[in-house]
Amino acid sequence: MGIKAGLERWRSGAPSSFPAPGKRQAAPRGCAEGIKMHSRSLASVVVLQLAFCTVLRGAKWTYSGPEGEHHWSKNYPYCGGAFQSPIDIKSDLLRFDPTLRPIEVQNYNLSPDEQLTLGNNGHSVQISLPSKMHISSLPHRYTAAQLHFHWGSSSRPAGSEHRVNSKQYAAEMHVVHFNSDKYPNMSMAVDKSDGLAVLGVLVEVGEFNPAFEQFLKFINGIKYRDQRVQVPGFNIRALLPPSLDQYYRYDGSLTTPPCYPSVLWTVFKNHVTISRKQFLALATALYSSHTQDSAPVPLNGNYRKPQLADSRVVLVSFKEGKGLHGTLTATSPLTRKRIIQQLLVGDLADLADEGLYQLLPTHSEKLHTGKKKVKNDLKNQQTETLAKSKQQTLNPSLWKKSQTNRSVGKLGLAEDALCYVLLEQRVFHQLRQSHTENQLVHALRDAVFPELNLKSYLDCKSDLALPTVRHILRGRPTDEAFELDRSLTKALMNQKKTSTAINQIVPKTNYGSFSPASVSRRPHSQGYPHPWLLPMEWED
Structure with missing residues (x-):
């Protein structure tokens, strides 16, 4: 056609x-x-x-070679942008959040009478899922769309996308859901900041897994790209870890083009196992090429490398365990709201003096501010978090009716979710007028980073980055803003651990050339508004 x-x-x-x-x-x-x-x-x-x-x-696009991940951003600018996934979940990123509830999934046990589509889309093995399946423990209802896998090769059985303290597992399963309270289908949700929620399951080679065998036994029917077979329904819940109460949570992106930063990630702490024979069925039986292609291309090693943390923190629902005893408790949403209010309309001189520690990353309990040595009271923070448990960490409407909401509109953070397609078009249009289209990747990152960082900060899933503070301060008196900027920069540079991260993941940016106005929304066409993203092309 x-x-x-x-x-x-x-x-x-x-x-x-x-x-x-x-x-x-x-x-x-x-x-x-x-x-x-x-x-x-x-x-x-x-x-x-x-x-x-x-x-x-x-x-x-591919995972290696001339169309590999290092070249994705040439045609998909968001792949080189902010808040990308996967990440290496390191201990120093973790913040315990006592308000995180166990994940609750509904209607995951499917009847054998229900037919599912198992397909090879050239990038992964994918199973379509019925819309009755959903996550019920998030602020919105997230309806299941599909699940798929990433894996290594027979010679290197390490192919998970997320890593935990640099450990890479043999494979990883992603169960993809979209926000059905706000969007009619996944295509309409994929480019919105609150559009998707993905459950990530780490897979290790070990004991035989009967749940995985329910679809692996049909894998020879999809050896080549674009091949599909019908398989009987089975208990999808059995593919997940037995307990769903321990997990990592952070704001991230699709791990494949177009890499929109629209995913609420939940990566379970506990892994599942499959046998070596089952792993080899994934790693050796499939091709990313079509049947008619003269040179078959094996389908393996289909994982993206870890991305920069971008000032993000990883919330954890558990505190016990090796390496987690010293994990800080996430600062409460109420405290973060107050900090932003002070940046917008409060006393900046006071913030630059006694309150400076509130703006610094939460890696350290003792921070020098230039005039005073301030100690974070973590016990008070945890008490405040528990007291505000009804205002869930994931509730983006926490400060919807406050004065802050009107002021933060200057950042482009409208009440509705960000639409990345429209944002890309707006930035591209501005660059085209100045004949600098080749700067699209960097310009998109500069335009979207403060919005994502602020939203994620208020949801307790990021530290407040220096470029975001500077962006907020653009409308404040010059002398006060300059003094705060200087004090904050000095304090950050005095933290050896933090200064290295700032130089690597929060580069200096120039927001002066972009309009901070909100992205206007346009009606989408019926059906699929992005025709290059087809049902069998969804990776994350």
């Missing part, structure tokens, strides 16, 4: 009619047809079509 026909079907709302990713067509014809679909101004059409053409050119 040609791109013209695919665009016509997409415009009419048929999601599965766009050409398969492996069957690429010439971009110019598709772009010309796409221009006819819009009745907006010529400038808007040009921006939309340039973005669409870019995606068509970047439709093919």
Whole structure:
């Protein structure tokens, strides 16, 4: 099927009619047809079509070689942006959050009468999931869409995407859910900041796993890309660890293009096992190439390398265990709200003096501020967190009605979720006017980082980064803001551990060239608003 026909079907709302990713067509014809679909101004059409053409050119990606992960950002700018996944979950990133509840999943035990689609999309093995499956323990209902796997190779059985203190497991399973309270399907949710929630399960080679065998026994039917088979339903819950109360939680992204930072990650502490024979079925039986291709390409080693932490912290639902005895308790949402209020409308001189420690990363209990030595009272923080347990850490509307909400609008953090597609188009349009389109990756990172950092900070899943503080202070009196900036910079540099992280993961940025106005929302077409993201192409 040609791109013209695919665009016509997409415009009419048929999601599965766009050409398969492996069957690429010439971009110019598709772009010309796409221009006819819009009745907006010529400038808007040009921006939309340039973005669409870019995606068509970047439709093919791999994990290594000339189209490997180091080159993803050329066609998918967010892959080089902020808050990317996976990460190495190191002990110094952990913050205990006593408000994190055990994960509760509903309708995961499927009847054999229900038919599931098992497919090979060239990047992974994927199983479609019925919409009755959902997570019920988050502020919104997150409905299941699919699950898939990442794994190593027969010669190197280490292929998990997330690592724990640099340990890489043999494989990793992702159960992908979308926010069905706010969005009608996964395609509409994928580019929103609160759009997706993914359960990550680390897999080690060990004992035979009968639950995995329920679909692995059909794997020879999907040896090549785009092959699919129907498999009977089974108990999906049995693929997860027996206990769902111990996990890591952080804000991150899709681990495959287009890498939107739209994922609430839950990675379970306890791993599951599969036998070596079961692992080899994944690692040796599949190909990422089509049946008709002359040179079959094995499908293995399909994992992305760890990404920068970007001032993020990892919340943990447990405190016992090796390496966790000294884990700090996350500062409460109420405290963080007050800090932002003071940055926006409070006394900056006082903040630069006695209150400076509140702005510093929470790695250290004792921090020098230049004038005083301040000690964090962790016991008080934990008491305040428990007292505010009804205001869940994950509740983004915690300060919706406060004065802070109106002021923070200056950062572009509107009440509605960020839409990354529209943000990319806006930044691209601004760069195009100055003939600097090649700076799109860096400009997107600069534009989106303070919004993501502030949102994640208020949700207790990030420290407050220096570029975000500077961005907030742009509207404050120059002398006070300068004094606070200088004091904060000096304090950060005096922390050896923190200064290294700041230089590596929070580079100096220039936000002056971007409008801080909120991203305007536009109605999406019915069906799939992003035709390059098909049901079988979802990786995360």
